[in-house]
Amino acid sequence: MASFTVRRFVLRTFRVAFALAMAVVLPAHVGSPDVFWTGRAGPYPVDVVIRAPRVVPGIAEILVHTSAPGVERVTVRPVYWRAGSKGAPSADEARPVANAPGSYDGRLWLMASGSYSVHVTVSGRAGQGTAVVPVAALATGQLALSPGLKMLLGVLGALLVAGVVTAVYAAAGESQAPPGETLPPSRRRHARVVASVGAAVVALLVLGGARWWRAEAKAYTRTLYRPMHTTASLRDSLGVPVLTLHVADTLWREDRQPALMPDHGKLVHLVLVRIDSSGVLAHLHPTMPDFATMRTALPPLPAGRYRIFADVVHETGFERTLVDSLRLAQPTPATGVAALDPDDAWFLGPVAHVTRAGATSHVGGGVRVGWLGPKLPIAGRTGVLRFALHQESGDSVIVQPYLGMAGHAFVQRRDGGVYVHLHPSGSSTMASALAFALRDRGDTTADGRLRMGDMAMPAPAPEARREIGFPYAFPTGGAYRVWVQLRVRDTVRTAAFDVDVVPARLR
Amino acid sequence: MASTLPSAALPTYMPVASRSVVLDWAWHAYAVVAAAVMVVIGLLWDISWHMSIGRDTFWTPAHLLIQGGGLLAGVSSGLLALHTTFRGSAEAKASAVSFWGFRAPLGAWVCVLGCGAMLASAPFDDWWHNAYGLDVRIVSPPHILLGLGMMGIVLGALLRTLALQNASDGKVRERAATLFAASSGFFLTILAVLLLENSARGAMHSGGFYRTLSRVLPLIMVAVAVAGRRKWPATTAALVYMVVLAGTSWILMLFPATPKLGPIYQNVTHYVPLDFPLLLVVPALALDLTWRAVRDRPWWIAAPALGAAFVVALVAAQWPFSSFLMTHGRNWFFHIDNFVYWRPQSSEQWAYRFFPPRPGQPSLAAGLGIALVWASAASAVGRVWGRWMTRVQR
Numbered sequence: 001m002a003s004f005t006v007r008r009f010v011l012r013t014f015r016v017a018f019a020l021a022m023a024v025v026l027p028a029h030v031g032s033p034d035v036f037w038t039g040r041a042g043p044y045p046v047d048v049v050i051r052a053p054r055v056v057p058g059i060a061e062i063l064v065h066t067s068a069p070g071v072e073r074v075t076v077r078p079v080y081w082r083a084g085s086k087g088a089p090s091a092d093e094a095r096p097v098a099n100a101p102g103s104y105d106g107r108l109w110l111m112a113s114g115s116y117s118v119h120v121t122v123s124g125r126a127g128q129g130t131a132v133v134p135v136a137a138l139a140t141g142q143l144a145l146s147p148g149l150k151m152l153l154g155v156l157g158a159l160l161v162a163g164v165v166t167a168v169y170a171a172a173g174e175s176q177a178p179p180g181e182t183l184p185p186s187r188r189r190h191a192r193v194v195a196s197v198g199a200a201v202v203a204l205l206v207l208g209g210a211r212w213w214r215a216e217a218k219a220y221t222r223t224l225y226r227p228m229h230t231t232a233s234l235r236d237s238l239g240v241p242v243l244t245l246h247v248a249d250t251l252w253r254e255d256r257q258p259a260l261m262p263d264h265g266k267l268v269h270l271v272l273v274r275i276d277s278s279g280v281l282a283h284l285h286p287t288m289p290d291f292a293t294m295r296t297a298l299p300p301l302p303a304g305r306y307r308i309f310a311d312v313v314h315e316t317g318f319e320r321t322l323v324d325s326l327r328l329a330q331p332t333p334a335t336g337v338a339a340l341d342p343d344d345a346w347f348l349g350p351v352a353h354v355t356r357a358g359a360t361s362h363v364g365g366g367v368r369v370g371w372l373g374p375k376l377p378i379a380g381r382t383g384v385l386r387f388a389l390h391q392e393s394g395d396s397v398i399v400q401p402y403l404g405m406a407g408h409a410f411v412q413r414r415d416g417g418v419y420v421h422l423h424p425s426g427s428s429t430m431a432s433a434l435a436f437a438l439r440d441r442g443d444t445t446a447d448g449r450l451r452m453g454d455m456a457m458p459a460p461a462p463e464a465r466r467e468i469g470f471p472y473a474f475p476t477g478g479a480y481r482v483w484v485q486l487r488v489r490d491t492v493r494t495a496a497f498d499v500d501v502v503p504a505r506l507r
Numbered sequence: 508m509a510s511t512l513p514s515a516a517l518p519t520y521m522p523v524a525s526r527s528v529v530l531d532w533a534w535h536a537y538a539v540v541a542a543a544v545m546v547v548i549g550l551l552w553d554i555s556w557h558m559s560i561g562r563d564t565f566w567t568p569a570h571l572l573i574q575g576g577g578l579l580a581g582v583s584s585g586l587l588a589l590h591t592t593f594r595g596s597a598e599a600k601a602s603a604v605s606f607w608g609f610r611a612p613l614g615a616w617v618c619v620l621g622c623g624a625m626l627a628s629a630p631f632d633d634w635w636h637n638a639y640g641l642d643v644r645i646v647s648p649p650h651i652l653l654g655l656g657m658m659g660i661v662l663g664a665l666l667r668t669l670a671l672q673n674a675s676d677g678k679v680r681e682r683a684a685t686l687f688a689a690s691s692g693f694f695l696t697i698l699a700v701l702l703l704e705n706s707a708r709g710a711m712h713s714g715g716f717y718r719t720l721s722r723v724l725p726l727i728m729v730a731v732a733v734a735g736r737r738k739w740p741a742t743t744a745a746l747v748y749m750v751v752l753a754g755t756s757w758i759l760m761l762f763p764a765t766p767k768l769g770p771i772y773q774n775v776t777h778y779v780p781l782d783f784p785l786l787l788v789v790p791a792l793a794l795d796l797t798w799r800a801v802r803d804r805p806w807w808i809a810a811p812a813l814g815a816a817f818v819v820a821l822v823a824a825q826w827p828f829s830s831f832l833m834t835h836g837r838n839w840f841f842h843i844d845n846f847v848y849w850r851p852q853s854s855e856q857w858a859y860r861f862f863p864p865r866p867g868q869p870s871l872a873a874g875l876g877i878a879l880v881w882a883s884a885a886s887a888v889g890r891v892w893g894r895w896m897t898r899v900q901r
Contacts, residue, residue, distance in 0.1 A: 057641040083770030089561075090765065109562055109768050111641070111849075143638035149630060156627040163620045167613070170604040175613040176898045179602040179674060213648050220639045 028136065028311065028319035029427060030420035032411070036382075036471040037426035041122040042129010044068040047471060048120055048426075049382050050108070050133060054141035055112040056223075062118065064094055064104045070125030074104040078135075079436075081115040081316045091121060101402055110137035113223070115318040117436035132335050132434040134317050138225040142217075161202055168198035186331070228252050232308055232324040234298070240339050241332040245270065245286065245294040245310055245324060254291045258314040263431035264404035266343070268294050270310040271420065272301070272326070273412060279351035279496040280304075281410065281483050285341040297339035298332045299346040309419050317435035319428070321419065345485060345492035354499040361495035366392035367488055369495035370469065379477045380504040385409060385422070386471040387495070389485055396464040402487035404430060406460055409470040414479040414498075422470040477503025528699045532599075532612070539618055540686050543664040545576030547693045550700060551755045551781060558779040558847040561768030565629075573657070574625070580660045584615035602674070604901050612901055614667025621659020628653035646704065654715040658697050665690040666899060672736055674900045684736040686746050691731040691740070692747025698723055699748065699785065708782060708843065711829035712861040714874010717822060720785075721882035725817050726889045728791055732798040733790040733893025741798075745791035748866025756780030760839060766848040775848045783832065783841050786824040793820035806887055813890070814883030818875065833859055 026337040026432035035050040047065040052058075058161050059292035064074050075091035095105030110116055116137050121130045173191025176182045183191070228249040234241055251257070266285040288298035294310060310322040352359040352371070359371040399406050409422040420427060474480060484495045549572030556569050563570065588611035591599050595610065603610040632649035639647075663683035668690050699706070702723060710716040732741040748900035766775050797816040801809040835842035846855060864870075869877065 053639045055636075055638065059641075078769060080770040083772065087770040087772055089769050089771060090768050092767075109641075111561075111768050112770060139640070143634070145634065145638075153631055155629070156623070160620065160623055160627065163616075163623065166606055167616050167620060170606060170613055170616065171895075171899075174604040175670070175901045176895075178599075179901050207649070209648055214646065216639060407664055 014466065028321045029420040030309065030321055030323060030416075030477050031341070031413065032420045032427070033140065034473065034475070035427055036422075036473070037131070037133045038471050039131055039425050040129065041066075041120055041131035043126040044122045044124065044129055046122060046131055048118075048131065048133050049471075049473070050135050052135055052137065053110060054369070054424055055140070055143070055220075056137045056139045057109070058137070060108040060110055060137075062094065062106050062108055062120075063097075064106070064120055064122075065100075066102050066122060068102075068122075068124070068126070071102070071122055072125070073123045074106075075121045075123075076108060077105045077119040077121070078108040079117045079119060080112055081117070081318075081436075082112075085119075088119075091119070094120075098482060104285070107455065108135075113138055115314070115316040117317060125180070132321070132433060132436050134428045134436060136318055139220070139223045140225050142221060142224065151490045155205070161206065164202055165199045166194055169195035195489070208314060227323055228320075230310075230322050230324045232326045232329070234326060239333070239335045241298040241336050242285075242339075243272075243284075243296055243308075243326065245299050245308060245322065247292045247294075247322065252292055252318070257291075258316045258318065260288075260291075260312050261315045261431050262433060263311075263313050263429045266403070268310050268312055269381060269403075270294065270296060270308065271410060271419075272298075272306045272308055273410075273419075274302070275307060275325075277480065278302070278304075279349040279483070279498075280306075280347065281494065281496070282346040282494075283408070283410075283485060284344045284346075286310075292304070296341070296344075297336035299336055299344065301326045301328060301332045301334055301346065302331050302348070302349055307416050307419075309421075311421055311429070313429050314430040314436070315435055317432040319432050323383060323419075329367040334497075343492075345494065347483065347485075347494035347496065351496040351498050352479065354497050359497050361497065363486075363488075363493035363495050365489055365491065365493065367397055367493060368392075369486075369493075370483055371499070377474055377499060377501045377502050377503060380473045382471070382473040383453060384471050385411075385482065386467060386469045388467055389465055389486075395400045396466045397486075397488055398462055399465045399468070400462040400487040400490070401460050402485060402492055404460075406465070407468045407470075407484060407486045409472075409485075410483040411472065411474075412481050414481060417478075418475060418480070420472070422472055424470055426470060427473050459485050477501050532587065532602075535583055535587050535612075536613065536664075536683070536686065538669050539580050539614065539660070539664040540690060542576040542580035542583075543661045543690055543693045545572050545579065546660050547696050547751060548755055549573035549576060550657060550697065551752065552759065554700070554703075555756075555759050555778045556764075559766065559775055559777070560767050561848065574594055577622045577625040577656065579661055580663060581616040581625075584618040584622075584663065587611050587615050588619070595768040595788075602901055603831075612667055612670055612751060613899065614663045614665070615671060616663075616873070617659055617666055618663030621656045621663055624652055624656030624659055626656075628656060646701075654697070654701060658694070661690060661694045661697055665694055669734065669896055670899050670901055671856070673897065679900035680736065684740075685743075688731065688735055688740050688743035689738050689747050691727065691735070691744035692751065694727055695744055695748040695752055695787070695877075698727065699787075703781070706782075706785065707858065707862075708829055708832060709860060709862045711825055712871075713864065714869060714878065715869045717818060717825075717878040718881060719873055720821065721814070721818055721878040722885060723883035724787070724790075725794075725882050726892065727812065728794050728817070729798070729813050729886045729889030730893035730896060732791075732794045733802075733890060739792070739795050741791040742788060745787040748807070749786075749788060752781060752784040756842065757839070758784075758846070760842065768848075771848050772851045773846050773848050779787045779845045779847055780842050783836070783843070785820075786828050789824035790817045790820040793817065806890060809890060811883045812882075812885035813886035814879055817882045817886065818879050822875065825872065829861075832860070 033052055037048040039264045044066050045068060049063045051061045053060050062076050074094040076094050077088055077091035079085050079088040092106055094104035097103040097105050108118060114137060116135050117131045118135055119130050169191050172194035173183055173188055228247050229248045231248050233244050267288050268286045270284045270286050272282040282299055282301060284296045286294035288294055306326045308324040308326055313319050352361045354371050356375055361369045363369055366388040370388035372385050372388050391397050405423045407424060411420045478501055480499050480501055486493055549569050553569035556563060588609045591603050591611050592609045604613050606616050628649050635649045668683050668687040672687050673681055675683060705719045727742045731744050737743055760780050762778050763776060764778045793816040794813060797813055801812050818859050832841055832843055
């Protein structure tokens with residue numbers, strides 16, 4: 001029923017408490033819940049950031065920025081996958097942000113769990129255009145009761161309980177006496193007995209209410225998103241090291257989960273990261289012999305403990321990251337290389353440390369990747385991870401499309417609490433965007449399957465670049481590692497950087 | 508001529524009015540009754556709002572009406588208490604009860620508590636939404652706290668008019684008795700709203716429906732039949748409930764509303780009304796008549812008689828009426844074909860059918876038998892409550 005005008009302030013205070021009181025587990029992009037999207041709404045270039053709610057039904061905050069001139073109006077509209085555009089409410093106006101020309105903010109009510117697309121419509125002198133941004137609405141966090149609120153409710157509750165008992169005493173006693181007459185002692189005793197019984201009843205009601213609250217909290221935790229249970233195993237197949245990731249969760253069944261759709265021709269994008277300072281990363285594309293199994297050969301990797309992150313996209317546009325770990329007792333031989341997918345790439349180090357002066361990584365072929373910004377990143381500050389591209393000869397670098405994108409970035413907090421796979425267009429996959437575009441063709445897609453044959457994922461042409469950027473905001477402070485992968489002269493080249501992110505200060 | 512029972516016809520445990528009531532407090536009685544009206548209509552409006560528009564803020568008209576009613580009752584009662592305690596005449600103090608050193612009529616204190624509960628529920632409800640999600644159900648702990656607060660306001664109005672009725676005579680008593688019956692009708696309306704989720708039309712051919720109503724409704728209906736000094740107090744209360752519920756629905760349906768939350772599966776253009784009221788006027792009339800016959804009997808005769816009258820009359824009225832609604836209810840008067848915006852069209856067909864019996868559920872005969880037992884128990888408690896109410900003079 002509520003939404004105070006002080007709600008914003010309260011929400012902001014709670015957000016800090018969230019970081020302390022919450023275990024954040026998310027469907028896609030471990031530990032990084034916000035959606036970053038860069039693209040076009042018709043003729044207008046737009047940047048969109050969506051801060052999804054931690055509870056469902058809940059409210060997401062959306063920030064739209066466009067640098068195009070002549071923009072008159074920006075509206076936002078959440079579209080639930082199962083209902084489609086026809087079942088979505090009318091769009092809401094996004095208000096211009098004071099002192100930030102070109103920026104508009106709005107709110108989205110996400111009322112059901114699952115996959116949403118947000119239609120951002122920009123109207124102005126150049127016409128009207130709509131961008132479709134995917135966002136997942138899932139309960140991911142649990143809010144604690146702040147000590148101040150606990151005390152306030154406690155005091156109010158105690159007052160009410162005392163008041164009710166007093167009212168019962170008055171009702172059983174004095175209210176029965178005719179006006180002007182005093183109460184006989186027998187009636188006063190009777191009133192005290194009734195009041196004691198009343199107090200006992202109220203105490204029982206309060207205890208019952210507390211039990212009910214605990215039951216509701218427990219029921220809520222059951223709706224929290226939980227990552228699918230997986231097992232990872234390594235075996236030798238005729239001399240070739242093969243990694244098998246098996247989704248062993250009971251709920252991972254073809255009749256319980258929407259089918260997976262390929263993102264740039266690959267059903268799974270699997271990344272292996274070594275848990276230490278070496279920066280070893282393998283970007284692989286397993287095949288799926290069945291719905292629950294992902295299998296890939298391994299490139300030559302040093303021994304050690306690795307984290308596995310596997311990104312998949314469902315036909316509802318829902319993006320998911322499966323997480324597991326693997327221990328390599330010995331380094332894997334090079335025999336696996338021939339069995340790899342042609343788009344697989346791996347990196348063995350070194351890692352450049354970002355300082356105030358920036359950092360540079362040599363990626364081979366005469367190409368250098370430099371860290372342009374942000375040099376001193378602050379958690380929560382939306383920005384762009386920018387990298388300079390240098391050729392030895394001084395020309396700009398000819399970047400070829402790699403998996404349909406100009407580049408890929410992987411951001412990981414060193415303790416594994418955050419993992420994101422970014423593109424220059426943002427944190428969403430192209431498959432997800434395509435799923436929403438196909439959904440609204442007007443047919444009975446909600447009950448059936450998407451017709452994959454219509455899918456065309458255009459890849460950009462090779463282009464000369466001096467810079468590449470990935471929109472992002474680090475969710476928390478800490479030590480992070482960022483890998484950037486580009487295809488130059490038919491080889492995938494990886495640069496790795498270590499950067500320290502300053503925690504956001506309490507506002 | 509008189510619409511109230513003459514003093515000679517009252518049973519011996521009922522006191523006769525001995526003093527003139529303090530009439531300069533009459534403004535307070537009108538204020539709390541008005542507050543009760545605001546709270547009840549605000550509640551019905553808010554439910555309809557959530558079924559039609561979905562999205563709300565703290566400051567929607569329906570919320571303002573509820574909050575306004577709560578504040579009106581709480582502030583007027585608080586002012587009355589302060590005035591009586593510090594500036595009241597001896598007569599005024601004599602017609603009040605003591606509460607933590609202050610003096611005011613009992614009904615005023617209940618209003619203050621009700622207002623306090625409503626205010627306490629606000630921060631609690633806001634936290635609840637941030638922790639467990641925005642509302643999709645009526646019944647949650649903060650909503651129950653708010654509901655108890657609203658019931659407190661209406662109960663306060665009921666007790667205030669009750670004291671006025673009992674302690675006065677002549678024209679004042681007539682007016683007070685009418686206000687008391689009306690306030691009871693508002694209380695009945697809130698109870699019916701709390702039972703909304705258990706009183707769907709599809710359940711009206713199952714024993715469970717009658718069992719649930721028999722646990723709750725006779726409590727207030729018998730109490731009103733006992734304590735009201737109008738000729739047909741329970742019937743009047745039931746009529747007020749039916750008119751308020753149906754009237755609010757018909758008026759709301761005239762106003763446009765568009766859903767502002769998805770997913771939207773229905774084409775909603777106007778406010779979605781609440782269900783047509785239960786035909787409580789029939790069991791209420793049965794209770795009024797039965798009470799006249801058993802008012803001097805001991806409880807072990809009176810309670811079963813009242814319970815049986817309630818169940819038999821309710822079944823006799825609601826059972827055929829629900830069949831009628833299923834077949835002839837698709838019009839603006841009975842409005843059974845107005846659905847909440849989030850109801851998928853594929854599920855509409857179930858709105859026109861009665862729920863089949865579930866395996867493991869008691870048979871209809873057993874269910875009605877259980878209902879009879881519950882109704883007798885509730886009538887016994889209602890009778891005790893009613894007799895206490897007849898003695899309230901402050």
